[in-house]
Amino acid sequence: MKFLGIIWGNLKRKKLRTSLTLLSVFVAFLLFGLLCTIKESFTAGVAVAGADRLIVRHKVSLIMTLPESYRARMERIEGVSSAVHFTWFNGIYQNEPKNFFATMPTDPEPFLELYPEFLLPEEQKQAWLTTRTGCIVGRALADRFGWKVGDRLPLMSPLWPREGDEAWEFDIVGIFDGAKKGTDTSGMYFRYDYFEEARANGKGEVGWYGVRVADPDRAEDVARMIDAEFANSPFETKAEPEGAFIQGFAQQIGDIGTMLIAIVSAVFFTILLVAGNTMAQSVRERTVELGVLKAIGFTNERVLALVLVESCIIAIIGGGAGLATAWLITLGGSPAPSMLAVFYLPTYYILAGIAFIFGLGIVSGFLPAVQAMRLQIAVALRRHA
Amino acid sequence: MNWLLQVISISIFSLRTIPQRTGAALATAVGIGGVVAVFVGVLSIAEGFRAAMTVPGGKDVAIVLRSGADSEMTSGLTRDETRLIADSPGIVRGAEGALVSSELFVMINLPKRSTGTDANVPLRGVEKAGTEIRGDLKIVEGKMFELGKNEIIAGAGAARAFAGLDVGKKIRVGQNEWEVVGLFTGGGGSAESEVWTDAAVLQPAYNRGDTFQSVYVKLTSPEAFQTFKDALTTNPQLKVKTLLQSEFLAEQSSMLTGFIQNVGVFITSLMALGALFGALNTMYSAVSARTREIATLRALGFGATPIVLSVLVESLFLAIVGGALGAAAAYFAFDGFKASTINFQTFSQVAFAFTVTPQLLVNAIIWAAIIGLVGGLFPAIRAARMPIATALRET
Numbered sequence: 001m002k003f004l005g006i007i008w009g010n011l012k013r014k015k016l017r018t019s020l021t022l023l024s025v026f027v028a029f030l031l032f033g034l035l036c037t038i039k040e041s042f043t044a045g046v047a048v049a050g051a052d053r054l055i056v057r058h059k060v061s062l063i064m065t066l067p068e069s070y071r072a073r074m075e076r077i078e079g080v081s082s083a084v085h086f087t088w089f090n091g092i093y094q095n096e097p098k099n100f101f102a103t104m105p106t107d108p109e110p111f112l113e114l115y116p117e118f119l120l121p122e123e124q125k126q127a128w129l130t131t132r133t134g135c136i137v138g139r140a141l142a143d144r145f146g147w148k149v150g151d152r153l154p155l156m157s158p159l160w161p162r163e164g165d166e167a168w169e170f171d172i173v174g175i176f177d178g179a180k181k182g183t184d185t186s187g188m189y190f191r192y193d194y195f196e197e198a199r200a201n202g203k204g205e206v207g208w209y210g211v212r213v214a215d216p217d218r219a220e221d222v223a224r225m226i227d228a229e230f231a232n233s234p235f236e237t238k239a240e241p242e243g244a245f246i247q248g249f250a251q252q253i254g255d256i257g258t259m260l261i262a263i264v265s266a267v268f269f270t271i272l273l274v275a276g277n278t279m280a281q282s283v284r285e286r287t288v289e290l291g292v293l294k295a296i297g298f299t300n301e302r303v304l305a306l307v308l309v310e311s312c313i314i315a316i317i318g319g320g321a322g323l324a325t326a327w328l329i330t331l332g333g334s335p336a337p338s339m340l341a342v343f344y345l346p347t348y349y350i351l352a353g354i355a356f357i358f359g360l361g362i363v364s365g366f367l368p369a370v371q372a373m374r375l376q377i378a379v380a381l382r383r384h385a
Numbered sequence: 386m387n388w389l390l391q392v393i394s395i396s397i398f399s400l401r402t403i404p405q406r407t408g409a410a411l412a413t414a415v416g417i418g419g420v421v422a423v424f425v426g427v428l429s430i431a432e433g434f435r436a437a438m439t440v441p442g443g444k445d446v447a448i449v450l451r452s453g454a455d456s457e458m459t460s461g462l463t464r465d466e467t468r469l470i471a472d473s474p475g476i477v478r479g480a481e482g483a484l485v486s487s488e489l490f491v492m493i494n495l496p497k498r499s500t501g502t503d504a505n506v507p508l509r510g511v512e513k514a515g516t517e518i519r520g521d522l523k524i525v526e527g528k529m530f531e532l533g534k535n536e537i538i539a540g541a542g543a544a545r546a547f548a549g550l551d552v553g554k555k556i557r558v559g560q561n562e563w564e565v566v567g568l569f570t571g572g573g574g575s576a577e578s579e580v581w582t583d584a585a586v587l588q589p590a591y592n593r594g595d596t597f598q599s600v601y602v603k604l605t606s607p608e609a610f611q612t613f614k615d616a617l618t619t620n621p622q623l624k625v626k627t628l629l630q631s632e633f634l635a636e637q638s639s640m641l642t643g644f645i646q647n648v649g650v651f652i653t654s655l656m657a658l659g660a661l662f663g664a665l666n667t668m669y670s671a672v673s674a675r676t677r678e679i680a681t682l683r684a685l686g687f688g689a690t691p692i693v694l695s696v697l698v699e700s701l702f703l704a705i706v707g708g709a710l711g712a713a714a715a716y717f718a719f720d721g722f723k724a725s726t727i728n729f730q731t732f733s734q735v736a737f738a739f740t741v742t743p744q745l746l747v748n749a750i751i752w753a754a755i756i757g758l759v760g761g762l763f764p765a766i767r768a769a770r771m772p773i774a775t776a777l778r779e780t
Contacts, residue, residue: 016669020663023658024662030655060558060591061505062505063458063491064491064592100640158454158459234560252505252726253726254500254504257726263427263652267659271416271419277409278666278667338640339641
């Protein structure tokens with residue numbers, strides 16, 4: 001502790017250089033934090049997928065519909081405890097495709113029961129069950145457009161025109177939160193009975209099913225049984241665990257996600273290299289002083305520690321500020337809600353960032369520190385000339 | 386002494402001292418090279434995607450969707466509507482009738498060759514005139530599909546990216562089997578990422594009845610577009626929106642290109658900041674290491690401006706060398722890289738190649754030069770302002 005003064009003095013000696021180095025470390029870790037956030041968003045949902053849930057869709061493609069009657073047939077299959085259907089509504093708000101958000105009709109009661117990660121206050125739930133035109137919106141979505149409970153929400157749907165070609169009207173009766181950080185609250189759900197009654201075509205058709213299995217360990221078996229149940233019918237299904245479905249969907253973004261991440265990782269390490277080099281440089285310039293310290297009785301270990309602590313301080317202050325800023329930015333919500341629905345910095349990436357911070361401090365300080373430690377006093381003192 | 390000569394001689398002098406500071410100089414060049422590589426790399430994704438979604442010419446092809454539809458996927462038109470559209474003025478009429486193709490646009494799941502995971506591959510049903518409307522469509526392997534048969538042709542991009550799309554192979558879609566009989570290039574826009582077949586065969590396979598999703602027409606001239614569009618808008622029996630194919634494609638790719646560009650510019654700006662701090666550090670240490678030298682030059686009668694300029698020349702030199710290396714690295718690493726991704730606006734895959742355009746390289750070097758200039762300017766000013774006497778005494 002008593003040597004903090006020396007370290008502080010060293011940091012202050014070239015204020016400009018110290019601040020520039022701090023700033024580049026800051027930028028590197030800011031970038032790191034945001035990169036991890038984007039990466040998390042690309043694979044959003046995998047981490048929070050329910051292990052006891054399956055997704056059942058039309059075998060040919062997700063855009064093909066299934067009969068609503070499949071629900072009852074699925075619930076009769078052994079190992080299935082409940083099923084609820086969704087349909088891709090493709091609602092367009094204010095006739096502006098940029099305002100895109102997910103809109104789906106579903107059955108309120110089984111839906112809330114099957115997806116406990118959507119937290120809806122009890123009185124809002126009751127309001128949804130009693131309001132035919134009621135809909136619930138996620139917190140992120142409500143914040144994005146500044147909606148509150150009681151607002152009226154008109155949407156157009158090119159896929160599902162309403163009878164008479166009028167706009168669909170919904171009443172926002174609830175705003176749901178996510179139970180976990182990764183829960184997607186950027187969507188809107190409304191009642192299937194209202195949808196079914198008012199749609200102009202495709203009556204009795206739904207998009208896909210969410211199915212709860214009684215025993216998560218048997219999820220794969222149940223999926224096979226569901227597919228077998230509907231094999232050779234005009235509507236064959238493909239059932240798979242929710243995690244696998246989301247993973248597969250994330251794979252569709254494919255190469256772009258991988259490339260972005262590869263590129264930004266390259267950036268991160270380049271900046272670290274440059275900053276590390278500067279930090280090492282500043283130690284090398286002080287060889288003589290380190291020689292003096294040793295001449296007046298500092299042990300090798302103490303010199304090593306002095307140098308390492310100094311480089312770690314720069315890494316911790318710069319990197320910590322960078323990570324914290326990235327975290328603060330994610331609190332502000334997604335800058336591109338239609339592309340990155342979930343936008344948060346997961347704890348494991350924060351921990352990885354902290355590991356990188358110490359890595360930077362130790363690696364950039366270590367080489368010059370070892371050199372300094374091995375230095376013979378006489379050589380060091382002579383180096384000046 | 387000649388002012389210009391001063392600038393040149395000090396600049397050469399300082400450039401020749403770079404080898405003595407290899408580490409720091411290299412760090413600057415690498416930092417700036419990294420910025421340039423990232424800039425070029427990320428934006429080449431956007432350029433490639435845009436290139437895949439544009440159509441050469443395309444000013445005489447119009448597409449008609451149901452009004453309110455934001456893509457072919459969400460559009461729907463009945464047979465009666467497509468007939469009315471085909472009868473409108475402004476369309477080329479040949480020996481076999483009007484050049485009109487009513488089309489279906491659906492999806493099949495095919496595994497990606499790279500990962501083996503399912504991807505939404507667009508499957509388009511076209512009518513006979515469909516290929517003629519897109520003038521540049523060429524069968525490069527196998528043959529064209531026959532009308533009325535379960536035969537498909539695959540775009541070259543789709544065939545490269547998705548498993549099963551090889552000539553002679555069969556793929557199963559629901560209850561039906563389809564034979565891949567040919568591969569094609571061209572077709573405009575993202576056609577090369579698609580699989581094509583006869584619309585009349587596709588309708589029953591996807592339970593579509595006698596409906597379509599879009600109508601493509603060949604216009605007699607680009608000027609005929611207004612006539613055609615007006616005829617459709619004023620027809621009370623139709624509720625449609627009419628777009629030039631080029632406009633339509635630009636709209637369909639706007640979200641993804643916009644996103645990649647924003648991410649690219651944002652990352653590059655942050656990285657440029659990081660590199661700028663690095664460059665500033667290097668140049669400040671370069672100047673401080675040469676304090677006595679610079680003071681000596683001043684004492685000998687060299688002016689302040691030549692000193693400033695020489696420092697700038699040095700940092701510009703480092704920046705441009707680093708930038709050029711970064712640009713070259715990015716060009717070799719990224720140009721032509723084949724990739725595919727999902728376009729959320731159409732909910733289907735687009736196969737494309739990263740494209741490093743000359744414009745991109747020029748912009749990248751400009752970025753590098755700006756970083757070099759800014760990174761050198763402040764240290765240069767400090768160098769010029771040093772009081773000669775104290776600087777000479779400095780160790």
